[in-house]
Amino acid sequence: MLTTLAVLQVLTIVIGVYAMTTEFSLSALTSGSSPTKPTASPAEGSPPVPVVTSGPVLAQLSVKSGDGPLPTKGTLTRQLTSALGDKALGSRVGAVVIDTVTGEQLFATNPDMSVTPASTTKIVTCAAALTSLGPDTRLSTRAVQGDKPGTVVLVGGGDPLLAGPSARQSDYPKQASLATLASRTAAKLKAQGVRKITLSYDSSLFTGTPKAPGWKPNYIVPDGEVAPVYALTMDEGRQDPRFRAPRVPNPPQYAAAAFAKLLTKQGITVGRSVRAAEAQAGAPELGRVDSAPLYALVEHTLTRSDNDMAEALMRHVAIKEGQPASFDGGAKAVLAVLQRLGVAQNVALSDGSGLSIRNRISPNALAKTLAMSGSANHPALHAIASGMPIAGFSGTLGNGRRFTERDAKDQVGLVRAKTGTLNNVNTLAGMATTKDGRLVTFAFMADQVPSTAEPVLDRLAAIVSRS
Known part of the structure; x- marks a missing residue:
């Protein structure tokens, strides 16, 4: 052999x-x-x-x-x-x-x-x-029940390849999709008889400054070599996934706003205010999507x-x-x-x-x-x-x-x-x-x-x- x-x-x-x-x-x-x-x-x-x-x-x-x-x-x-x-x-x-x-x-x-x-x-x-x-570990992005009825928290799992609504899916590795997460979450909410929610987002998995010591200021803007590092990011923080630059200054907020629009398309009314809030430990899961395995x-x-x-x-x-x-x-x-x-x-x-x-x-x-x-x-x-x-x-x-x-x-x-x-x-x-x-x-x-x-x-x- x-x-x-x-x-x-x-x-x-x-x-x-x-x-x-x-x-x-x-x-x-x-x-x-x-x-x-x-x-x-x-x-x-x-x-x-x-x-x-x-x-x-x-x-x-x-x-x-x-x-x-x-x-x-x-x-x-x-x-x-x-x-x-x-x-x-x-x-x-x-x-x-x-x-x-x-x-x-x-x-x-x-x-x-x-x-x-x-x-x-x-x-x-x-x-x-x-x-x-x-090598078989996967990174998960989830939507969970908030601390009050009619509230949902989008929880970042540290997967920067999470594909936004306008992303063109790569052949390899296969990307987790924010649209798929919205579809699964909406289906679960409808099954519970919930059609109107307040959405928040949790990017607390990663901590500290989003920019590394030794990075030049132009790496994020205007060059777009890297996005600010957050646990909730879609399309690697790109404003338009077709282009390397520009990167968005607040990737979690940007991803959450996109998620809100996707839920709306699925028949879920989302409140105008979408803010940061940590999910409760053990909160019931409404939907999740997983990345490709780590080796990929x-x-x-x-x-x-x-x-x-x-x-x-x-x-x-x-x-x-x-x-x-x-x-x-x-x-x-x-x-x-x-x-x-x-x-x-x-x-x-x-x-x-x-x-x-x-x-x-x-x-x-x-x-x-x-x-x-x-x-x-x-x-x-x-x-x-x-x-x-x-x-x-x-x-x-x-x-x-x-x-x-x-x-x-x-x-x-x-x-x-x-x-x-x-x-x-x-x-x-x-x-x-x-x-x-x-x-x-x-x-x-x-x-x-x-x-x-x-x-x-x-x-x-x-x-x-x-x-």
């Missing part, structure tokens, strides 16, 4: 061939449907997918496992050292390549240096969420570099680990889980998405976490491997400007990695199968980049893949 690593490699091959005609993601094969067009983190755009040839992909069809012979260390070291000397990387660079079979470092330059990780932060956030919560949310978070979902996942880890569901509590909780996994050294967090310039993660921590995601010893983490963008085809590696240079484009379809981009920060952490069939993970990180180092990072990953 093929190992999990072998399955992932075969899937990469199939995807590489198929993607010559269509944009495709590994999560589509592992979950039965295809994700939507990627959303970028800062400076990570999404132009059309490039057309590529199939030669390099077909060349890997003989790979049957991840334990082929190790690449020649001398050659790998010489090539990576030369590429790391590129001035585009700036003066602070950390790099590591790890053999997933033995855990041995095949190459290292400042592997334990704490570097600003940007969106590669999502790797450790997702690892903590899968470990703490379990993780794949989505990594493939699309979804900042909003990453922040929600961090807070859910906080709740599970007994910490306040805030940025500070979330950071402590994620670090506690990483400690149990043995990858917390040289990791400091202020948020879960990587937008904060205060985050620090070492290349070693990222590469080790990725190695666990393909290990039979950590089956809960497999969604990290399957959620990695694929070079030239999906997510932030399928944006038409990655792996297009001559020294990297021959590895299109063969590298799976998470990107990270902030001002003066470029990072890339992922996995690849070498030419002889050895599965390795890598992390290349630079946080004093003069302009952009993306082509250099692509070149480094390509060197590893063809070694």
Whole structure:
């Protein structure tokens, strides 16, 4: 029987061939449907997918496992050292390549240096969420009976992908629908003989400030990189779900107002005043909708570099680990889980998405976490491997400007990695199968980049893949 690593490699091959005609993601094969067009983190755009040839992909069809012979260390070291000397990387660079079979470092330059990780932060956030919560956990949005007859409370469950009335449902992951919740709630109310209500909303599951330390003011308005973090949010706080910006200043109130209109369409009269109010413990449930399972949310978070979902996942880890569901509590909780996994050294967090310039993660921590995601010893983490963008085809590696240079484009379809981009920060952490069939993970990180180092990072990953 093929190992999990072998399955992932075969899937990469199939995807590489198929993607010559269509944009495709590994999560589509592992979950039965295809994700939507990627959303970028800062400076990570999404132009059309490039057309590529199939030669390099077909060349890997003989790979049957991840334990082929190790690449020649001398050659790998010489090539990576030369590429790391590129001035585009700036003066602070950390790099590591790890053999997933033995855990041995095949190459290292400042592997334990704490570097600003940007969106590669999502790797450790997702690892903590899968470990703490379990891959089958779902996030629920509910409507419950209020403390008086004829009152209803909309209770946020920390699912930012909750689809509003004008949202176009994504193929993957399947989103919970506010319209469905309104339909179920209205049916229950009518069965009770209730046709007129007063509506309130409860967003108390998450606590603390809705904006993280280290976020630039323009991230929410006007850039729309992320919404204020609340437990009740629809369409990730977007005013129009078709566009990244603008984000609404009060997502709970916005969602509750939409819910009121949906109830009205279902024949329920809703009072004009819709205010915040906490639901009573054990209040009878009138309706609920559930998100996709956590493994699908993780794949989505990594493939699309979804900042909003990453922040929600961090807070859910906080709740599970007994910490306040805030940025500070979330950071402590994620670090506690990483400690149990043995990858917390040289990791400091202020948020879960990587937008904060205060985050620090070492290349070693990222590469080790990725190695666990393909290990039979950590089956809960497999969604990290399957959620990695694929070079030239999906997510932030399928944006038409990655792996297009001559020294990297021959590895299109063969590298799976998470990107990270902030001002003066470029990072890339992922996995690849070498030419002889050895599965390795890598992390290349630079946080004093003069302009952009993306082509250099692509070149480094390509060197590893063809070694």
